[in-house]
Amino acid sequence: MIDALRMALRSAGLRCTPARLSVLGTLDALGQPVTHADLSAHPDVAGMDDITLYRTLGTLVDAGLIHRVQGIDGAWRYCVQPRDRAGCPGNHPHFLCTGCRRMECLVDQAMPRVRVPEGAEVRGRHFVVYGRCAACAAASAGSGAPG
Amino acid sequence: MIDALRMALRSAGLRCTPARLSVLGTLDALGQPVTHADLSAHPDVAGMDDITLYRTLGTLVDAGLIHRVQGIDGAWRYCVQPRDRAGCPGNHPHFLCTGCRRMECLVDQAMPRVRVPEGAEVRGRHFVVYGRCAACAAASAGSGAPG
């Protein structure tokens, strides 16, 4: 497990430091996009300097090991890159629950195409669907008190 | 022109104040999503207190007169609602130029559908396509020095 992370870091040309291993391992274990604050509060990352976490996330994004998506709440969320689609910068839609603020990668779906203005070059697409996840929808339907 | 803005404000249940008229008028004249900073620097809005501008934009968004979209640069951009589609909260894709940081509403295109996790309720979709607009693409192709 750790070896796989080390290999991923090495193949990206990065040094294997405890900070990167723990951040990458945590994101890998979580498997869904999480915010800097979520990570900072996670036991495996707790104690790490906030600035280091910012920089580590930035480094991993630049290296293509993780991607980041912005929710409609303005918070960036970070998620490991699917292993079998190296270099794909989060190229899939995401679902953000406005209740529990959790985000899911909809990795099984292609990013829809859009006609852009004449002459424009598309470099990427950012598609966030927001609403309530099953758990939050059920909770609000049951109690009548959406968070 | 001003009368149309006054009517729009009144029909939304808002008072017609100079701040709202100038913000709404400026957004209407610009016709494309602009940031708080862009607005703040605009001659028609210059001199207005930044906090007032924040609150005015928030009020207009709440009233459904304008909508806001977040670019991948984290900045919220505000744009008037298409008159013929009242109540549509920016329900169309947007194109963001990473060069000049300008955004365009792709109002002629429907927001694509996406399959969300079982049981989830969709409340909205946020689709931003980014890249280079025709002008920036031409400039970088010509000079070889993209901003």
Next chain:
DNA sequence: GACTATATGCAGGCGACTTGCAAGAAAGTC
């Protein structure tokens, strides 16, 4: 014109994020 509810402007503050710099640690070399 007077009154009331609302909007505006100012002061102050919080949180997210960045930068600069010095100490510490990982890789490579001998």
Next chain:
DNA sequence: GACTTTCTTGCAAGTCGCCTGCATATAGTC
């Protein structure tokens, strides 16, 4: 295994975007 180089981390400080509270000004109503 020890040394050196280069990169990373942690701390301090600061910037930027945005919000809150409160006093004053103003729009709308009678």
